[in-house]
Amino acid sequence: MDATIKKQLEITATEIRMGVIEGTFNAKSGHPGGSLSICDLLTYLYWVKMNVNPSDPDMKERDRFVLSKGHCAPALYSTLANKGFFDKEELKSLRHIGALLQGHPCIHIPGVDMSSGSLGQGISVACGMALAGKTDNADYKVYTVLGDGEIEEGQVWEAAMFAAHYKLDNLVAIVDNNGLQIDGPISEVCSPEPITDKFAAFGWHVITMDAHDFDSIEKAFDEAEKISGKPVVIVQKSTKGKGVSFMENKCSWHGTAPNKEQYDQAMEELNARLAELKA
């Protein structure tokens, strides 16, 4: 990847991470850990890959995005705000009464293609969108992001079967493999491993990537682009809490908001990263 583009993407991803901290701090609740692990992915999708238009969010030919792991709404909202779908100030009222930004994604928010939050459901909806695209011979692609804990839901595998059966090669699912869920490491709670083998057995083309390296991300999506006749899953190896030192790889940051002191420290770290990138 071109070094200038890569640096710009890293800057954007850092700004999106700041939005995640801003949102969850002001909400005094929410899910920063899993949000921080998908910020680079969302940056790549919305700034490189997807055909979307912030001034026409419902544009018919747009690429669709479904956040199947809906609890990571802070990352999606920060992405959409940074992209210009709505004012960044909205992040400060995340989860407040009467606010635009609901605790989990809601279809009425500009740029949000589907309400989600109850795990396992988003991938089915993404299948429906991809199927509609196929029957209409439309060019758009459908992207959906699932958690590695989320794939413990049986509905995910119903959808996996369906997508392969209907050869939905306009569908790309990304599994955020940060290895942690609420009750502990996924390997200890009720292991969904081996994730890549499972999807391969269900008839998907499987790609792996480093979730925090834009060269790796680009390579994965370039490969996905070439696949026809079957759906693609990208299993991204990620770090829960990525970018904020004290949140990294800690289960406890799954669903806990930073207090004022933690907020200041997180922002200081992210601002330092931003200054370093801009230097």
Added chain:
Amino acid sequence: MAEVIKKATRESYGEALKELAAECEDLVVLDADLAEATKTVMFKKAYPERFFDCGIAEANMMGVAAGLAASGKIPFASSFAMFAAGRAFEIVRNSIGYPHLNVKIGATHAGISVGEDGATHQCNEDIALMRTIPGMTIINPADGVEAKAAVKAAAAYNGPVYLRFGRLATPIFNDEASYKFEIGKGITLKEGNDVTIIATGLMVNEAMQAAKQLEADGINARVINIHTIKPLDTEIVCKAAKETGLIITAEEHSVIGGLGSAVSEAVTQCCPVPVIKIGVNDEYGYSGPAVDLLKKFGLCADNIVSKTKEAVEKFKK
């Protein structure tokens, strides 16, 4: 006397889908390995490229329907009521109801009249479940003519609709040529001022038969067909409460959460009168021929007659 023609409402559902397909290009049909039984097979044969079998996976089917609707399609997702409303409840609630997507759920084999398959498949709870979902429209047609009209009205309406159909062939009493269907509008089939029988689904015909018997015994019963359980036609219900002072409800569904509950909730607010609920009591069904089961569970004209007489005796004399 003209011969009574019998037809299952699921049969009319299949016919209506096929008829609608030509004029409604966005209409697509999903099923979960039950196309022969739900009768979506009629559509499948005529429009195979617009029919998608989801296999035995109702949760995913409802999600796929939501995605299709979010992309401009008008999906009819079909299965037995037990699985469409029961198994997939939370998906219907969160992926269809909450975003208020234009999905039509075609639920067949509702109620005790499933017959021999027994309790696991006799869904007497679907109306109760669907009623709790904000913005969900629930239609329970009384005969084949009404079923066909309901499917067409549902397709023309923008929003989620739960359509409830039966397995058993039941008498057609509406006249196809003159019948008019409007979502949310109850139909007064017979005037009367002593008592009102409010019925839905296959119990509407039973209510009409019961009213004739009651007439012979000097009780003048009003009969109202409530095909749309939600939104309920509270105007026709409250008017009946005010004018007749006593209501009997009749439905092939649990007495908890269905038509009887909806009517009770309405009259307690506009004109509190006694409401006697005829339906499946707080119990499971069992195997047997459908017609015999309906009698066993009191879902027949004779039981409506005796319950009505009892109530008139108790409350009106």
